[in-house]
Amino acid sequence: MSRRTLKLGAVLLGVGGPGQHNTWLDPEIPSNASVDIGWYIARAKEAEAAKFDLVFIVDSQFITENSPHHYLSRLEPLTLLSAVATHTQHIGLVGTLTTSYNEPFNLARRLYSLDHISGGRAGWNVVTSGDAGTAGNYSRDEHYDYTTRYGRALEHIRVAQGLWDSYEADAFPRDRDARVFFDPSKQHTLDHKGEHFSVVGPLNLERSPQGQPVIFQAGDSEEGRDLGASVAEVIFTHAPTLERAKAFRTELRERAAAKGRNPDEVLILPGISLVIADTDEAARAKEDAKLGGKSFERALKELGRPFGWHDFTQYDLDAPFPDVAELGQRSFRTQADGITKLAKDNGYTLRQVVEHLSAAASSPFVGSPQTVADTIQHWFEEGGFDGINVTVNAPSEFALFTEQVLPILRERGVVRDEYDATTLRGNLGLPIPENRHTAARTQTPTEQQAEQQADEPAPTAALVP
DSSP: OOOOOOEEEEEEOTTOOTTOTTGGGOTTSOTTGGGOHHHHHHHHHHHHHTTOSEEEEOOOSOOOTTSOHHHHSOOOHHHHHHHHHTTOSSOEEEEEEESSSSOHHHHHHHHHHHHHHTTSOEEEEEEOOOOGGGGGGTTOSSOOOHHHHHHHHHHHHHHHHHHHTSBOTTSOOOBTTTTBOOOGGGBOOOOEEOSSOEEOOOOSSOOBTTBSOEEEEOOOSHHHHHHHHHHOSEEEEOOSSHHHHHHHHHHHHHHHHHTTOOGGGOEEEEEEOOEEOSSHHHHHHHHHHHHHTSOHHHHHHHTTGGGTSOOGGGSOTTSBOOOOGGGGTTSSHHHHHHHHHHHHHHTOBHHHHHHHHHHTTOOSOEESHHHHHHHHHHHHHTTSOSEEEEEEOSHHHHHHIIIIIHHHHHHTTSSOSSOSOSSHHHHHTOOOOOOHHHHHTTSOHHHHHHHHHHHSOOOGGGGOO
16 A cells, blocks of 8 residues: 655735735736736646646635735636646646536536546646635526535535546547447446436547546535545545644534545645745744734625625724624624624624634744654644645745645655646545446446435435434
8 A cells, every 4th residue: 555645725815815915916916916817827737847736726706895915816726737738747727616607517527628638637726616606697596505515515416426437438549440439338328317417418528648637625614524435535624733633524424424435535625825034033034024914904804704795894993893693694604603603702892702713823834944844744644634725825925834734744755746647636645536427337226226325415414303
């Protein structure tokens, strides 16, 4: 059995995501980085040179004037990643796509096109859309509730996976001598009729080198964790302490095992914030300057996002935190509930909540290259995660990690020296899913029945505690 190695993801955030209020002022970052394809290609090539497993593109489809700078003007993920694919050879390309505001056939086709363009390096970060305002951009008066969002998501993924099995691997012999282009017996319709979708198929794309795009997912609610345990192969999260990281990874692996899945095929990759300098003291001072440089006014406005972009500027900052928890029920509910609980448990005013959340951004991965490498290795070996997602803005800051921290981890065998494969699955150590129709040819009737039952979407009610 090969040695377990740390997986590496790079989150490309251009001019700055949530909490990065002054990132765009850095002269090293083009002021239009979030729409500059050259910037993305350059960062992806740097990550590939450092043997990263993937680059990750976040996305949402609703903004306000208070949205983070990167969110205000950014490229659509699959268009962006298709361009990056033609300038890279090994690195995985993961894009965020919503199940709430996409049809399975269209999404499956677009994503599978990226998988073919890249030679098998596509990944799908499944989201159900937390921004409730997205409904208004898709002819809906109201965003789906949590039960519907996650029931729809599970069925959406199952339909996409079924469409990716439309052709068996040897469906296209393209034998000119025999004048045989394809074998019709290896083409399969889906004929799906479910609670949320009805899709006939087949998908008009042959099997890709990695069989199916890798399924990524992030969601900390009960419904989100259940969805991740059911179908995700890589789970994004955030863990402020090693204890919480270990608890999350243990829980998701146990949930996956309870669903009949191999827990070793469910990788946990939290996003981490890196602050690196020559000494620990210099790194802490560097982080303090970053945190202290945040705009209170922007932080106050960004606080509204989990609550459906509620306007918190209308309240007295030194009065008790307003009772607005219900506004998050169709938005980022788990985050909104967490903020509400923080305020209630501590008796915080609105000002104190904003200040606390800004200060809470302090990272455990701060210090000299040696210290940061030690911390990453410790968390990894203690079972805190299987890999990390590193935010990329300024190239020089990213280089501190790739040129000073990674060599230490490579020397210790924590990170591999070279790519193991040309596909995203191969580099993540994930198996290629067997085409269900090919598998059925060798299965007994009993095995086929069990396989069909396993592929059926769970009832929506099963996703709710």
